[in-house]
Amino acid sequence: MVAALLRLRFQVLANTLARNTIQVVAVVLGTLQALVVLALVVAGLAVLVIYPQPIQQATVVIGGVALTLGWFLIPLIATGIEPTIEPLKLSPFPIPVGRLMLAMTLVGATWVPGIVTFLASIATALTWRQTPVAAVLAVLCGAIATLICIVGSRMTAALTANLVSGRRIGQRAVVLFVAALVLLGPVALAVVLGLRTSDPFPGTAAVLGATPFGAIWSVPGEVAGGHPGIAAVEFAIALVALALMLMIWRGSLLATFGARGGGSRAQDREAGRLGAFRFVPASSAAAGAIAARSLIYWARDARFARQLILVPLMPVLLILLASLTHVPSLVDVAAPTVAALLPLTLFAVVSYDGSAYALHLSAGVRGVADRAGRAAGLLAFALPVVALVAVVSMAVVGTLAQLPAVFGISIGVLLSGLAVVSVSSASIVIPVARAGGNPFTAQAGAGTTAIFGSYAVTGVTIALAIPELVLGIVSLVTGSALLGWLSLAVALVWGVASLVIGVFVGGRILNRTGPALLARMRRTGG
Template identity: 30%
Template sequence: MVAVLVRLKLALLRNALTRSIWKVLGLVFGGLYALGVIAAAYAGFVALRINDDPILTGGLTVLVFSLVTLGWVAFSVLISGIDDTLSPSRFALLPLSARRLQPGLFVAGLLGIPGVATTVVALGLVVAWSGSLVTALGALVAVPLGVATCFLLSRLATAGLAELLGTRRFRDIAVVLLALSGAGIGIGANVVTGSMGTDPTAWFGALERITDVLAWTPLGWAWALPASLAEGAWLAAAARLLLAVGLVVLTWWGWGRFLEVRLTSPLESRSGSGKVRSGGALDRFFGATPRGAVAARSLRYWRRDPRHLANLAALIVLPVLIVVTQFAQEEPNQLLVVFSPLLMALLLGSVISMELAYDGSAVALHVHTGLAGRDDRLGRLMAAGVLIVPALVVISVACVAIAGRWDLLVATLAMTLGVAVIIGGVASWISVFWPGHAPPPGANPFGKGSSGGLEAMVSFGVVTGASLVASLPVLAAGIGSLWLGWLQWVALGLALVLGALASWVGVVLGGRALDRRWPEVLRSVTALDA
C-alpha cells in the first residue's frame, strides 16, 4: 500500500504540473528556496563542527529545530496549508482502513518540498555532532524521530482544527485565538531582543535558558538527545528518548483516529441551520439589484467563512502588534505608531484578490445567471468597503490617540483610506487575470492552496506594486504634511479623487475583463475542487 500511494502521489503531481504553468513555477521557486535554505543550514552545521563547542552546538541546534517543528504546525495551519492531494475522504468509498492507509500517507506526505527539505536539513545534525561516535549515533536516532514529530504534529493539528472548525462558534473563537497567538509571539520576540541589547554574554545566557526549557518540551525532546549525550547526562538522554518515542506513538495514534473519522464521515460544514431566510437587513441595505445581491452575499461570507475571518483578524492584528512592540521599548517611534494602519491597507490587496478563489465552483452561478462582470466587481467592493473602511477609521484614530499626535489625524486617514481604496480598485481589475485558487467549501480549510498558491502571490505583488505607484501623490502629500501641515488636506483631496478613479477603473475594466474571461476564471478557481 505504501508503494501504491507513493506512485499515486507522484502521478497526481505529474498531472498537475502538465495542466498548470503556475504549479510548475511554484515547484521551481519552492525548490530553489529549499536549496538555499539547505545550503545555509549546512554551512552552519560545518561551522558548529569546526567550533566544537558542545554547549553552543546544543543550544543552537535545539533552538533551531524546535522552531522548525513549531513552524511545521504554524505554517500548515496559518499560511501555506498541507498537501491534501491524498485526502482521506477520497478513499471513503474504498474498502480500506486507516491502519492500511496511514503508512502510505505518511511517506507520501514527506515527498513534498517541505518534507524533503526538512529531512535533508535534519541530517545535518549528524554533521554538527560528528565530533564523537556517541553524539553522532544520538543524532542519527534524533533525525527520524524529529522529522516524524514535525509531520505528525502538523497533521494532527490541521486534522483536529479542520474537524472543530466545522462548527460556527469554535471557528470564530479559533480564528481569534490563532491571530492573538501570532501577535503574542511577535510581541514576545520583540521584547526579548530589546532587553538583550548587543551584549554577547547576555545572548549566550539567554540561549542556554531558552534551550533548557525547549529541551523538555515536545518541540525539543528528539532534537535535544545528542546534546544530552554530549553533556554526559545519560538519564536525561534516556528520558528524552522515551518521551520523543512516546510522542511519535501518541501523535500517530491521534492522526489515525482522525483518519478513521474522515474515511467514514467525510468533513462537512455544520454552520448552517438548514433554513433559508430572505429579505434580511443586508438585502434591504444593499438593495434588490444584482450588485446588491453580490454585496450582501459577500458580506455574509466575510462573517461566516473561516478564511475571510482569518484574513480579517490578521489585518487587524498587524497594527496592534506594531503599537505594542513600539511601546515595549524605552523610546517608542511615534510616527511608526501613527502610520501603522497603512500596513493594514497595503495588505488589503491579498484579501480582495482572493475573493473569486474563495467562491470556488459557486462562481458558476454568476456565469449561468448572466451576471455582468461590472456588477460582480462593484458588489464585492461594496461589501469590502462596508466592513474594512470603518475598521480602518477606528484603528487610525486609535493609533493617533495612543501616540498623542492629533495633528497627524487627517494625514493618517488620507493615506490609509486612500491606499486602501486604490488597492481595492486595482485588485478588482488585476485579480480577474490571476484569481488564484483555494480549497472548496466544506473541505479542509487548512489544505494545500488555502493561501492561493503562486498565482495569488503574483496577483498580490502586481496589485501592491501598481497601487503604490498610483498612491504616490497621496503618500507624498501625507509625508510632506510632517513639515507643512496644510499638505494633509491636499493628501485627503488626492485620496478622494484617486480612490474614486481607481474604483471606477477596477469596476469598469475589471468587469469587462471578467465578461470575457468567465470560463478561464471558473477553471482557475475550481482547480482544487476535482
C-alpha cells in the same frame, strides 16, 4: 497499499500540472526558492561551528522551534500548502487508519517542503561536527524533528478541519483562535521566562528545549555541551510529544470518518430575512448586490472566515513582542500587515465562487460592477477592522501620536492591494476547496500558485503604495506629525485613484475572460 496511495498522490499532482503551465512554472520557482533558502541555512549551520556552544545551541533551538511552529500553524492560515491525500475522499475504501496516516506522512516527506525540512534538520550535524557523537545524534534527531513537523501539521489540519467544517462558523472561529493561542502558549511562556534570565538568548533556548516543539532540537547541543542527562530527558519529551500527536491525529481522523454523510438537517426558516441585501442602495444595482453577497460570505463561508483568524492574532503577537523587546514601534506594523493581508485573500476571489460564478455570467453582470462590488464588500469591513486594530494596538502600547502615519500606510496598502487583486482575480483561477467543503483541504498544486500569486500581488501593492509608504515611514522615523497627515492625505487620494483604475481595468479584463474562468472552474470541479 501505502505505495498505491503514494502513487495516487503523485498521479494527481502530475495530472494537475499537465493541465496548467502556470502551475508548472510556480512549482519550479517554488522549488528553486526553497533550494536557495536551504543552501543559506546549510551554509549558516556550517559556519556556526566557529561560535561558542551556547550561541550554537540557541541558534539551532530557536531556529528549529520557529520551523516546527511554522509547520504546525501553516494549516491554520493557508490553504493548499501541500498537495495531499484527502482522507474524506478515501473513506469509502477499506483502508486502516494507521496505513492512511503512514501514507499521509510519506506524502508530506516526499514533497518539496518535507524534503527541504529534512535536509535542513540533518544539516545541524554540520554545526556539531567537532563532537562526533552529537553530530551523529543530530542526524537522528533531525529525522525525528522532520517527522514531528509533518505529523504536527497533519494533526492541526485534521483538528481544525473537524472544528470548522460546519456552516455556522462564528463559534468555531473562536475555538480555532483559542487553539492557535494554546499551541503558541508554551512557546510564548518559554520566551517570556527565557528573556527574564541574565542571558536572554541562550536562556530562551534552554526553556524552549523543554517544550514539545524545541526538545528534539536541543538534544545534540546538550550532548555537545556535556549534559547527556538533560539530552536524554529532552529526547524522551520529544518522543512522548510525537506519540501524543499521533494519537490526537488518529482520533481526529476517526472522528472525521464518523461524521461523514449524516449531516444534520437544518431547521426550516421562512422568508423575510434578507440580511445585508436590505441595505443595498437601489441605484447601485449589481455592484451593491455583489458587495452584500461578499459580506454574507465573509461571515458564513468557512473558507473566508479562516482568513480572519489572522486579524486578532497579528496585533496580539506584535503587542507581546513589542512589550518583551521594549520596542513599542513594533506595534505600528500590526495595522498595515492586516491591511495588506485582507485584500490578498481575494487575489483569486473568483475561484472561491467556483462554478456558482455562472450566475454572474447568466445575468450579464458587467466586469466593472463585479469588481466594484467585491472591492466594496471587502472595504465595508476591512476599513473599520484596520482602524480598530491600529487604534487598539497603539493605545495599548501608547504610541497613538503616530496614528495619522499608520493610518496613511494602512489605508494606502489596503486600497492599492484591492486595486491589484481587482485585476489579478479577473484572470487567475486557483483550485480551492469548494464552498461547504473542508476549508483546510489541500488542492493539488494550489499551494505554489497561491504563494507566488501572493508574492506578486504584495510586490505590486507595495510599488503602488510607495508615495504614502515613504511619507508614512519618514514620519514614523522622524516623528513629524505633518508628514503623517500628508501620508494619510496621499493615501486617500492616490489609493482611491488606483482602486478606481484597478476596478476599471479588472472589469474590462473580466468582460473578456469571464467565460474562460467559468470553464476552468467547472473543470477543476470547483
